[in-house]
Amino acid sequence: MRTTSSITVGRAAELGRLGSALAAARQRSGRAVFLLGEAGIGKSRLAGECAYQAYGLGLPVLRGRGSSTGTVTPFRPLIEALSSRFRAAGPPTDPELDPYRPALARLVPEWRGAAASAAGAGAYPETVVELAEALLRLLAVLGRDAGCVLLLEDLHDTDAETVAVLEYLVDNLAGLPVLLVGTLRAEPGPALDLVRAAERRRAAAVTELRPLPPADVRAMAAAVLESDAADVPAAVLETLADRADGSPYLIEELLADMLAGGALHRAGGRWEVAGGLRTGVPSTIVRSWGRRIDQLDPPVRDLLLTAATLGSRFSVATVQLITGYDDRTLFSHLRSASEANVIVPDGAAPDRYAFRHTLTAAAVTAALAPAERAAVARRAARAILRADPELADERRQLVASLLLAGGDRTGAAVHFAEAGRRVLEAGAAGSAVVLLERAHELAGDAERAAVTEQLLPALAEAGQLERAFELVRTLPPVRPEPAAARPAAVRGPATDRRIDLHTRLAWAAVMAERAAEAAAQVAAARALSGAHPRPEQDAALVVVEGHLALLPDHAPAAPTAPEGDATAAGAPGDEHPGRARLARTEALARRAAEVAERCGLPVVACQAWQLLALLARERGFDDADACLERMLAVAEAHALPVWRVEALLRLGANAFMRTGDGARLERAREAAAGLGAIVLTQTLDGLLAMNAVLRGEWRTAREIVDRCLDATARLNNVPAHRYLLLGSATLAAHRGRGREMERELVRFRQAGGEESFLMPLRHGLCRAIGALLAEDRAGARAELAAGLAWEQEHPNVFYLAGRHGLHPLLEVAEGHWQRPDLTRATAAPATELAWNRQFLGFAEAVLLGREGRPRDAARAVDEARAAAAPFPLAHHLALRLTAEAALADGWGDPVGWLRTAEEYFHEAGVQPVAAACRALLRRAGASVAQHRGGRDAVPAGLRSCGVTLREYEVLALLTDRPGNQQLARTLSISPRTVEKHVANLLAKTGRPDRAALCDLAAELCAGP
Structure with missing residues (x-):
């Protein structure tokens, strides 16, 4: 008879909680539920009941489990879960998943071909958080109609990458139609740590299954x-x-x-x-299974003992390798074992079988004496090695586990280390760390240093820099070679490996902006390379040193300027005190790029050209773009997709700064999205948001920030998150919303923004503009001075922060700069950038007017306005400042400029500037527009001339050329008032007579 219960007993409360979670998922209130308990306590039965309920409600169920063989396979439960759904139904085709398919291809085999085609010859190594965000989007699409369930069992046996993805999912399910159900034992490990942490912060519900009463x-x-x-x-x-x-x-x-x-x-x-x-529970179970196994034919018994050695789930192919059975014999024995209710086909993986329970496999092996268990493990390992010397897929880890069970710790360490190396090459640094740490623990003294050298890069790539820097200090010194002064050609391979190791750690530290650790690793590498480094090693170190020189807390401080020295306030002609050092860095980096290309080191070459592009900006953007074009060519020639998008990103940013056109940035974003590079896509989104702010495209900027800000926080993409926060603050500043700007800057500071490279933008592009829109010119100059002071002490890669544009205009408008000052300022290459060029054009006009050259000044304003066309807010702000100077010096058309600016700022809701424009108009004796209701009906061109709503009504009636009496009757006003309105229209429109005014009315009525 059947010896299993047909019903779930004693778990009514747990089933109720799962039912409530299912109902919540259907209402787009996603959550995570973890079932925790010892083996055999009923976790899988509850999970099965949850899946059964979900199927009944029409919810898609994706079901996978951790490996029970002890092997580490990145993302295995997730791949299995998606396959369980897509094997029959096929993957979804929703267009909104298009940007995420390249990342998801790692989990969905059906998408791998398309992803490879999109990436070209190279493949993008997406980060775990990028993959997690893509999976979150996929689950949201699957659950869009009725909700969906992701059910993952045996998480105590899962890999580090899956745990990282689950952590991301747990924190971001709210508001999504997704229920995550996980089962695991209360065994110490990353999965249990994740569950306990999620429980503490109330991000997940944890149900601990107790023994039945x-x-x-x-x-x-x-x-x-x-x-x-x-x-x-x-x-x-x-x-x-x-x-x-x-x-x-x-x-x-x-x-x-x-x-x-x-x-x-x-x-x-x-x-x-x-x-x-x-009596005796454990021994009873063991004896029970022993009797069942003994009743089977000897070949079936041996097969089951071998399979149990592999774990509670086993691959048919692997068992066949070990036993050597042909297909007919093998499946006959498996059928016999299945009929004896010892094993069952594994529904989630067609090529696998599973023991009826995890404890079943343990009971089968427990029936063997320890020596016999070790012999079975050694025999299995030898059989696998004979049949598959290359040890593909998970078999190397399996062999390592079998050797360890057989007592061969050294052999196990060798295979775990090789498995870790392969996993690292596949981009799964977390799993590589687990395998290499296991090898490190098992290795003997003679082998441990070699394993450590493999482990360190994995730790760096996994973001475990503290552990890496701690472990690198435990490495034994390289065997003395008189030679730190000997030629590289006769230096030993151990020294070369150690140099390369320190260089890789130094690069990881630079990318994490950890200057002290980077400098220490560079110093260690330099000490080993001595006076005669290999050219390729020297090139890699030069690149790291160059990037290190640009870190804020590594660049040497600038000397203090004497009191009263104009350079202390950022006057023209000041230079960064490290300019000579940066020039030397540039020369060395150029040589490093050439060496890297010659020696076949394309990644180092890309790093070098990226550095050179940053340094070349000081000379001009043609040189910078040439470096980036070279970087792009190297990346494309060597199929380096990440570096290709990095080059496109920087070329797009340069193109926008030079012209104000963001089209190339948009194309770079398309390339990043097509590659599935979510982090790079978010970086580009931040740039596009800031560009939209500068162009006055408020709605576009707000949409980008709102769409991307939470996602960058979820992915812990700190640089992009900070930039978006600053973009949001700058958006508020450019709209004259001071309080909103301050709130956003608080968030920027909380995200560490004030310790980042973004400080010049915070001072100049955000706060200084905000102060000018509040008519606080002193505050704006103070913010610009603070930004200049920051640049005096740090290398700067931002050229639109005010130093080369807004700052000169303000200094000229305030009368602090004269012609020589502006001439020196315009000598910098950054003054050719579109954003800066507009301000400098207006500054030139103010100086020309002040020098008594009114025609030249007016012409300079026209040119500056043409350059300012892409930037409406900056255009009208500069127009307001220039008009004030023109009024004082008596040149140009200050009244017309003020009316144009007043109209713009009134429509934008920036009342302080609009009021200042009206005050200046009154000072000039000009009429001031009254902003009554319905004034939007007045065409913008007439509004900028100061035409009022009533005057426009008079003008509109002039199409039929009526007399004043007729107009008075139509408008219910006196003929004298009509005469006054007509006179004002003649003055404001510049028409010579009433007939010309009638012609203008006819043109307006005719339309475009």
């Missing part, structure tokens, strides 16, 4: 025996209570043992006990 044990026994609870013999219940420890699995196995041994049988319609019931 006596009443539920009775009910379960009755369900297994298919009888009433009263019919279960008391002796049976006493045995179950004493020896099953409330475990549903052990209850079923003990009952099966009683039935198989005849101790419990049915007589006269009732259950009776014959003789005594055996």
